[in-house]
Structures are given as structure tokens and as C-alpha cells.
Amino acid sequence: MPLGERNGDKESRYCGVETDFSNDMPQLLEYSIKGGFDFVLATLVDPAYRPSLESSNNLKSGALPVAGSDLVLSPAKWSSHVVGKISSWIDLDSDDEILRRDSEICLKQEVAWASHLSLQACLLPVPKGQSCANYSRCVNQILQSSNNMQLWLRIPLRKHEDGDPMDDQSLGGDPIDSWETWNSFRLLCEHNSQLSVALDVLGSLPSTNSLGRWIGEPVRAAIIHTNSFLTNARGHPCLSKRHQKLLTQFFNHSVQVVISGGLAHPVSIKSLESATNDVNSDVGHPLRAYLYYIGYLYQKMDPLPEQELYELSYRDFLQSPLQPLMDNLEAQTYETFEKDTVKYLQYQRAVGKALLDRIPDEKASSVTSVLMVVGAGRGPLVRASLEAAKETGRTLKVYAVEKNPNAVITLHSLIKLEGWENIVTIVSSDMRHWDAPEKADILVSELLGSFGDNELSPECLDGALRFLKPDGISIPSSYTSFFQPITSTKLYNDVKAHKDLVHFETPYVVKLHKVARLAPCQPVFTFVHPEYSPSNDNQRYTKLKFEIPEDTGSTLVHGFAGYFDATLYKDVHLGIEPTMPTPNMFSWFPIFFPLRAPVCVRPGVPLEVHIWRCSGSTKVWYEWCVASPSSSPIHNSKGRSYWVGL
């Protein structure tokens, strides 16, 4: 039974329960499901079993002492309600060779058994101690087999911070930062996409920055021990504010919750009953109070805003950026962009302010301003400009310049339909080559990409500068791109799946979701229009030094998120930079610049990045690299993998 419904969220969230070894699997499962849980995290093999003892006792029955044969449950039940828990005594990096060999044999036997049962996932026990090379090697061998089963590596959510007492020692070894163990494990297994994490959420949580790293990792489950719950005034289990916030983040990132441990809050069943008003409920399961509370947390989450709902299916989905200069957009694409009313309202405000600045009230009716929309598409900026003129009582003569002949057809019908024939002149031409009959007071364009200049706005507007009056205004008047290091195992793996260099040297437009943003954004390139400097050159080079907050711990940088902010006119801006995004605008997702090999950054070490905007006679491209803490290759040298055609 999923954790109730959240407004608009299409995915259900489930809650499981960790159980002890039982010979009676059907009973165990029925009890748990009746108790309201969706699945069990169940030990598959008798914990007393050791391969080495079997052989020396000459008791080689050959049969693994499992918790129930494949026949005791239907295949569908095994697969949808049981996550296999691999024996927790397993220690593949022990100095005790017998234990190590037993562990290796047992791990392989249990995973093979789980695979035979078609389980969707197995939980691998917490790595003991700091080193996990042999454990990783065995898991990596298993991952090499063609099998779809997910392996969840259990990791206690723990990071030793200065002055922190180390608690909950029981749940594993003594790593200073458990993220390091995970990082080492997954690097040894080459970011295998079937390897993910199940986090043990303990009573005390590390710093918020350090928790943030996990959002970029493939966390599939959060295991919450009953000891980690507090008790509220009515004696019921509840979680601290920080725990609640963490759980909300987990819910937002499709992490399943598992309750573990015994009843630690002896709540009377009666009070629970009345608290939930659930008269049909089975009151038998001792952990039900915890499940109620988790369900309550999920249900009280704010509903997803409409825009987020609309963008749900785009989350972490890599798209190649548009090439509107080289290719002609399709009607469908125009249709989508034109729906972004917020964007055109900003343009309308900008044009209005510019008209008011340029034409004093007393000349409002006597002076006609020449406004040129360069890259008019199917006309939304023409409409916004005319609206602005109407609003401010100024008179406009509009040229709509568009290079796409298909869009020009639509423009013509629009103008006829709206009766703008006397105001708007349609020019079917590339703005870079148009021989304008007069000069413009205002040049309006929307040529920006997710990274600002990446759809070649600078080159296009340089071409249009010829027909702007010396005191004319360009809307936008400037734009700046931004860069930010991120962890995103999902995006890295999706790029890696292509198994070639080209995809690692291509920036992607993507709705970032399972992403850890490691440091504040920094500006990269700025372009100002009009730009009359004689040494004007649209090539750029910037060196950035990111300081990742020290309490984050070590991090793995998979690449960089790119954004932009544009000043349309004076205080009217437009953009997606995370600290000042234009609300409810959906025309741009961020852009992701991948790194061919993820870079590990230790606490206190700055991350130095270099990025170039280069141009040749037929194309513009970016090159990028990391120079510190260690040097990466130069990405996309000479635009070999990715470029934008001029």
C-alpha cells in the first residue's frame, strides 16, 4: 500500500520493513503487508550458515539453507514484495582468510539465489572498515554478468565532523566519512548503473552540505531505525526537523523508505487508532506507528507546482541543444516556446520602458520609433512590442526579420489576421545579410540559449548592428552565462552509456533533478549589445575557482551546470540562474557540460576550471578543462565533438 497520494505526483512512494531471518517466508510477508508495509527487506539465507563449516563437517548437502524455496511464494510476490538482504556477517576485506573466502562464496551464492527468484534488488551489507577493494571486486564480477537486478550497497549516513561524538557505532565500521566508502566502491565498479545506495539514516545527521552530496548519488532506499525517531508530546514517534527535511528531499528524489528495528515507542494501539481514524486497519504490526508517521510526512508535502508537473518527464533527460541558426525550427518548437507568457511579458515591459525613455510624453504622437524584431519567428515579439507601444501610447513602425521561410509564411497570415499591415513589414532574410532601408531605434531579439551565448546571439547581433542607430537600444542589452560544479551519477552514466568521446564533449540541455550543486554559481562570459569596440571579438576565456564548503567533505564532480541571466533593459531581466530565476518561465532548462572522468575534490582544495568560447569561420564551440586539483584533458579541442554552426 503506497504512502498515500501527493497532489499531482505521478510516482508512488513505498515503505518497506527490515525483517529478521524466518523460515516461514509467506507468513512473514503476509504479516508485513497486512501491517501496511509494501515490501520486506528479508534475509535470504540462514545467518548461521558458513561454507567452510559445511565442507569440514562433511555435511555437503549442496543445498543452501534458504528462507523459503522459490515455490513458497508466487514469482510475482517474490519479485514485487521482497528485497533480498545479503548476510550481514559477510566481510570480504577481512584479514581472516577463511572468513574472506566464506564471504565470497556466500555473496555469490546468495545473489545467484536472489537472481533465481527474480528479485528486483538485493541489499549488500555495509562495508566493514575503510578498505573495500575485495568486496568491490566481487560485486563488480557479479555486475559483469548480464542480469537486471539492482544491488543496493548499505551505507550508514555518517560523517565525522570536528567535535562530533561518534554515535551508532553498531551499524558498521568506523569510516570518517561514509560517502568516501561509497565513492571508492563505485569507482572500483566503474559507476555501474546497477549499483546503488541504501542509506542508514541514524539518530544524528551530518551537516546539510554533506547531506546534499547524496542527492547526486543513486540512492534507492533510506533505512530508518526506530531508534532514530524522537517521541512527541503524545508519546508517538516523530522525527527531528532536519530528519523531516531530509525525508522530504528523499521523497522528491524517488527514494524508498524502510523501517528497521524493534518497537522503541510503546504507544497504545488505542491512541494510534484514534489518531489515524483508520477503522479497518490491522493493528497487529508493532512498527505501524512509524509507518503512519512516514505516511503523514509524505502526505503533508506541498503539492508540486504546475511547472514542475509539466517538467516531470524531462527530469535528468539529456537533450542536444538547438541549432536555430543552422537548422530551421519546426512549428511544434515555436508552439512550445510561444506558450511561455512570462517571457513575453518581460519583453513587453522592457520595450515599454525603452519607449518611455526614448520618447517623451509630449512627442508620443508625433514621433514614430523604428523597432526591428530580428529573429521574429512566428511573431510573439512583434506582438509583445505592439502591446508595449499600446500600453505606453507610443507609435511604432515594426520590421520583422526572419530567416526561416516557413515561419515567414505564418508571420504573413498573423499580420493579416491582426490587421497590422500598415505597421509591420516582414523581411524574409538572415539579419546578418539584410540590407535595411532605414536604421532602428530599438532592436529586439530572443536568440539566447540555456548558456546565454550558445545559440550565437553575439554573432547574430553583431551582424544586425549595421542597422541600429548610434544611440539605438538593443533588447537584450547584455547577458551572462554561469557555471556551477555538480555531482550527478545519473547524468554521467547516461553520457557514458554512449561509449564514445563525442558524447563526453557535448553540452546537454537538461532539467536537472538528481543533482548535487556543490558551490555557488560563478559568471562565465558576458556580452553587451550594442558593442562598438573596434577590437570586438566574441572569443572568450575565463578561469573560475570554486570553493566547495569544507563541511561538505570530499566530492565527486561529474561536470558543470550552466545557466544564463539576461538584462533585457535596465532593471528588466530574464534568466535561469538559480539564485535569481525568472519565476514560472519554462523556455530554458540548464545546460550540462560533462567531464570525461569525474574529478574528486577533497575538502579545502579549490576546484579550478577553465572555459573557452572559440570561433572559426563556420562554427563556434566551447572547450573546457579542470586544472586543479588535478588536470583533466582539454575537452572538445578544436570543436571536434560539439560545435554550433554559423
Add this chain to the structure above:
Amino acid sequence: MPLGERNGDKESRYCGVETDFSNDMPQLLEYSIKGGFDFVLATLVDPAYRPSLESSNNLKSGALPVAGSDLVLSPAKWSSHVVGKISSWIDLDSDDEILRRDSEICLKQEVAWASHLSLQACLLPVPKGQSCANYSRCVNQILQSSNNMQLWLRIPLRKHEDGDPMDDQSLGGDPIDSWETWNSFRLLCEHNSQLSVALDVLGSLPSTNSLGRWIGEPVRAAIIHTNSFLTNARGHPCLSKRHQKLLTQFFNHSVQVVISGGLAHPVSIKSLESATNDVNSDVGHPLRAYLYYIGYLYQKMDPLPEQELYELSYRDFLQSPLQPLMDNLEAQTYETFEKDTVKYLQYQRAVGKALLDRIPDEKASSVTSVLMVVGAGRGPLVRASLEAAKETGRTLKVYAVEKNPNAVITLHSLIKLEGWENIVTIVSSDMRHWDAPEKADILVSELLGSFGDNELSPECLDGALRFLKPDGISIPSSYTSFFQPITSTKLYNDVKAHKDLVHFETPYVVKLHKVARLAPCQPVFTFVHPEYSPSNDNQRYTKLKFEIPEDTGSTLVHGFAGYFDATLYKDVHLGIEPTMPTPNMFSWFPIFFPLRAPVCVRPGVPLEVHIWRCSGSTKVWYEWCVASPSSSPIHNSKGRSYWVGL
């Protein structure tokens, strides 16, 4: 004119001279060559030239102010006697944008010009300051073009050590360790094989360990400034003992020497003349005394030992290890190995000692020992064993077991030829399946590979254990493999050139030469024969922690060199471990285990390596990984790339 002849060395060593800019290239070249130099390191373009000044002065003649058109010298002269020196004022990482742009334009123009002249190499100026990302990017773009020209990056041979005064500040920026600059540069350029190093050898040298790193790097030239020479008692220039040793290493690794600077030792020409007895020499060149000295150093080097001469053509040449178990060796291969007299003498000594231990003098004539040669090949161990019996006066009955039917044919004729029919029985069988008619006193085998167990000696000898007497002797009685981290740009690039995973997960047999050995060897796996333990298992797992001496500085580990040492019997051993190799034995080169991505190790940080010997029903393979300072992928998981067939 090469630096004279060294006994047996097939390659000539040349000496060049660094010159100032001159408009008269033919004169400059003739003067230098007459002075005894083989080539000039010549500035190609007027040092006063700056692209930005040209354009603002509207002096766009379009012609680069070069040191001489392509016509002033024949193409052959340009190409064989001139190394182009790129303008040293170039600073691509300057904060001054005009200087940076001038530098970029000029670098590209000069390299293009050098390329037009078909020069073999250009010298790139020393990177200014710590950061070299933009310089690397421009060089990387040049390297992406299809062109065979080598680019030598000039790097001062300097490493700041605690308490060291920093001298020779003039020759570049202020890097703490110039190797770091080089490392960063080449990582940014992805180990491009056309990018190499020209080292400025200064008056004071860093520690020997830190110098050692450069042997693993593609050093093409050593530029020695006249100021770095000392003055001997007779007023002649000479070099310190440490400089001499370094130069000897350079000569041994095909590094060319270039003299730079002015005359700093005013030696009378007369005394020079008499010192060299070279009556036909031109005495005009002021730097001739330095050239004489370099020539003298080269000529006084010890001649290459015969074995080194024989192995010259194998240096750094990657070979796939033999699979003698799965494949049958060819006559040619047997021929080569049988020539290794040292090896068979060691076997003879071992068999002799074993016979003396086993049969007391009084029983010498009455007792016949049964000796089995398993893997007899064409008979060299049969011969060695019979020699040992003769030498010790013991009586032998020999079985020669060989699975290769082609070798068995040769064995039969050998026995007829030698008249051993009554002593030697030939068995055409795989030792693992032979049904022996009696049990052996001594089992002799030579199944060892470069890494000891890598040709499956353990598996073969386990199979032969059935027919060894309980108190019988195995020769060898044990063997151990060894591991050592190395820098070798050459080997790494040769593996990388295959552009696939398989080659990065394969160990290669290779005569290591341009290799920096970063830490002492450590033992990996040991096998003992006979091994009667019931839990006997030939799978192995070892974790090694290498401590690279701190004064080495940072290092880049491209992989690991593997060796072995075998105890044949008691104190008679055989092996290639570098601290105790068997002299004059040539049957084994070391083995090289590559790393898919080189690992940078900072001073004081240990390098932790894990290596596994795994086996399945049909094959044996190794897996390996680095776990610290950062985790590499597990190499060769499940033997997917490399394995030895059983």
C-alpha cells in the same frame, strides 16, 4: 657530426647549440656546423614582432618577419639541422589579454611556419607561472592537426626542496616542482605522443629520486647552459659528478644535448687544440670547449654489455605473454630459450645438490633415483639433469614428459643422438593427465613466466603431484612474484594507441627501458611445491602499500612492473627481481601491468594496490586496482580482457 662512437651502441648521439635570432640563417648554420654542432636551436621569427602592434600600425604586410625564407636553405638542411625555437616572450596564461592574444596568434603562426619548413621539432618556451591551461589548450589544438612535427616543451629541471635556495630564477616562473608543470600540461593534452620535453639543466640539481622521474618521461633534449659548467684545474669547462651521472643517463635514453649561452670559460684555443689532438678542427666556435667536454663524456661511457646489445631492439617493446599451456611453442622459441646457458647451469646446480642430499655417497652406485622432467620441451632440462648426475656420480632414471607432440619428435632424435635410450623414457602426455608407472624422487620443471605463476606453473605442478614420492623434491621448490610502480609515458602511449579496453587490461612482457621505478619491489604471490595442504588453492589476493620516497615529489603511475624470483633448490635461485637478478640470463623480460588512467601520487601519500589471481574452470587471470590515493576501476574483471587458458 655525432658525439663520436660508443662501443656497440647503434644510435648516434647529437649535440646542438641554441642560437640568437639571425637574419642570415645559412651563415648561422654553417658557422655552427663547422664548429662541430649537429643542429641549431634557432629562433624562427624576429623577437620584436607582435601581431597587435602590426594591426594597429596598419602595417599589415601579411608577411611574418622570419629568420630566412624556405629558399635560403635546402629542405633537407632545414629539416635535419634546425629545431625551431618558438618566441620565448609568448605567455598564453598572462592576465594581460593583449599579450595573451598576441601569444596565441604568434604561436600558431610560428608552428605553421616551422611545419611549412618540414622541421622535425619545435621548442616551445617555458610555461610562465604555475598555470598553463590556456597554453596547453593552444598546443593541444595544434597537436590535433595531422602533422608529424614533435613539440618539445621547455622545462627547467628544478624542484624546490626544503632549505634549498631558489636559483636561476631567470629561466622561467617560480614553480615549486617543474615536473608538476609538465605533468599538468601533458594531462591537459592527453599524453599526446608528439608532445615531449626539453629539459633546461641548471647549475644545481634536485634530488636523485626526483631526477629519476624524468627517465619515464619523453625527454628529447637536455639544454645545458654554459653557466652550469664548472671549471677544472686547467681552466676547462667540466660538469659536477651528479651532472655527469645525469648526462650518462640521458645518453642511455636517447636524449640529445644542446649547449646554450655564451662563453663562460675563457679557455685558450691552443690548450683546447692540444687536449683533443684534433688538428683539422675549425677553432672558430666559441662554445667548442663545451662540445668537446660533452663528446668526452659520451665517449668515456662503459660499452654496453653484450646482453644489453642483444636486447636493444626489445627496449620498451610490448609483447603478449606466451601461453605455452594452451598453445604449442614453435621450434624458433625453443631455440631461443635453450641458448640461455646460465639458466640451465642453475638447474644443473640445483639437481646436483638435491641428488647429493638425497643419496649419500655410499649408496651412490647402488641407488637409482627417478627424476621426471615435466614440460621437457626439446630436452635442455634432461641434459642438465644428466650432467648433474654425472658431476655428482649419482645414477638417474629419467622420464621426459612433454605435451607438445612436435617437441616430442625432437626429443626422440636427441636421445638417439646422445645414446640415452637406456636412461631416458619419453612420455608424450600432458603432465596433468599422465598415468605414471612409478613415483618420482625429483620433479624438474621450467614452467615459470615473467611473473612467476603466470604461465600456470602452480596448476601444472599440482597435476604432477600425484606421481611425486611423499618425500620427493620439486625443482623449483618455490617462486614469488614482485610488483613495483613505474612511470612510463612510452608504454602507456603504446597501450593507449590501441584505443580499446582490452589492451589496458593486459599484462605485457617488455624489456623496460624508458621507465622510472618509483619504489622498491614488493612480493606479491608465493607458491611452494610440493603443496599437500588439503585447502590448497591457487587463487591469491594481496594488498600492497608502496611508499614513494618523499623527495621524489609528485609522480604519475602508469602501471606496475612485475618480476619473479624462484628458489630452485635450497640456495640455488633464479630470477629477474631487480635487486637480485640472475646475471646474464635472458629468458625473461619483466611484465608490465598497465593502468587505464594513470594515477597521480603526491609526496607522502602511500600508493595502495590490490592484485588478485583468480581461476575458473578453463582459465586463470589477474585482476588489479589502485585503492589509494584514489580508486581506479577494477582491471580485467572476470578475466574479460586477458586470461591464460588451462
